[in-house]
Amino acid sequence: MGFFDDLEARIEATDSVVSVGLDPDPDRLPAFLDSELPRWAFNRRVIDATHEHAACYKPNAAFYEDGDGWRALEETIAYAHGKGVPVLLDAKRGDIGNTARQYAKLLDESGLDADAITLNPYMGRDTLEPYLSRSEKGVFVLCRTSNRGGSDFQDLDIGNDKPLYQYVAQRCAAWNDHDNVGLVVGATAPEELETLRDLVDLPFLVPGVGAQGGDAEAAVEFGLADGVGLVNSSRGIIFAGEGADDEDAYFRAVGDAAKRLKRRLDEFR
Numbered sequence: 556m557g558f559f560d561d562l563e564a565r566i567e568a569t570d571s572v573v574s575v576g577l578d579p580d581p582d583r584l585p586a587f588l589d590s591e592l593p594r595w596a597f598n599r600r601v602i603d604a605t606h607e608h609a610a611c612y613k614p615n616a617a618f619y620e621d622g623d624g625w626r627a628l629e630e631t632i633a634y635a636h637g638k639g640v641p642v643l644l645d646a647k648r649g650d651i652g653n654t655a656r657q658y659a660k661l662l663d664e665s666g667l668d669a670d671a672i673t674l675n676p677y678m679g680r681d682t683l684e685p686y687l688s689r690s691e692k693g694v695f696v697l698c699r700t701s702n703r704g705g706s707d708f709q710d711l712d713i714g715n716d717k718p719l720y721q722y723v724a725q726r727c728a729a730w731n732d733h734d735n736v737g738l739v740v741g742a743t744a745p746e747e748l749e750t751l752r753d754l755v756d757l758p759f760l761v762p763g764v765g766a767q768g769g770d771a772e773a774a775v776e777f778g779l780a781d782g783v784g785l786v787n788s789s790r791g792i793i794f795a796g797e798g799a800d801d802e803d804a805y806f807r808a809v810g811d812a813a814k815r816l817k818r819r820l821d822e823f824r
């Protein structure tokens with residue numbers, strides 16, 4: 556079974572397309588966490604509170620690339636797997652051949668054993684190859700990102716009124732020899748989401764609902780390919796407990812936020 560088969564099974568089992576982003580910003584971790592590895596302690600509680608509603612977890616590598624961070628990430632991924640939830644590492648990698656081959660080990664030999672990864676296509680096909688060829692793992696290639704500057708390059712007309720992001724999508728569809736390729740398309744770009752859905756039959760990871768204020772309806776309507784795809788919220792879920800009176804109330808609020816998003820997205824499925 557490949558990543559997208561596993562994801563489809565998980566979506567069916569949970570009736571959810573929610574990707575819970577595990578971005579444990581040290582400045583926002585609750586003070587009550589008394590642990591040597593606060594990011595791991597936090598993520599464990601978040602996973603306990605949300606796994607019933609999670610089609611996937613998406614830790615962003617930026618929040619783990621220091622001292623104890625990698626250990627926290629390792630523990631987090633293993634724990635999520637223990638709950639039966641696939642893990643997509645949002646690492647946005649992409650580099651020349653030998654470096655890419657090394658980075659691609661994040662998916663297996665590094666000890667992390669992530670199920671899928673996000674990639675930056677700017678350097679071309681050879682930089683994606685070591686991930687594409689791991690046929691049982693998934694890749695999501697940055698296509699039309701959710702940030703304001705996403706239009707700077709991605710919307711550039713490359714001829715015949717075709718913006719670069721559409722060309723990226725078509726190339727990725729052509730490189731999908733193992734049925735393991737998806738695209739990252741932001742919920743803040745609903746028109747582009749619609750255009751891309753007409754253009755390629757790939758599952759999308761749609762970040763940008765929640766804290767970035769993206770369009771949840773468009774995320775679901777255009778993000779899924781035959782029912783498979785992910786709509787991610789990170790801060791809107793994991794920090795939903797801020798202001799709660801105690802630890803239990805904090806993580807109840809986190810669980811409720813995940814459940815609310817699942818129900819909201821399900822209205823459009």
Ligand SMILES: O=c1ccn([C@@H]2O[C@H](COP(=O)(O)O)[C@@H](O)[C@H]2O)c(=O)[nH]1
Nearest residue numbers: 615700701741762765766767788789790
């Ligand atoms: O276009 C993109 C690609 C990736 N992201 C990542 O998704 C989460 C979003 O976090 P929120 O707190 O829900 O805003 C974060 O890890 C981003 O780096 C994205 O937002 N947009």
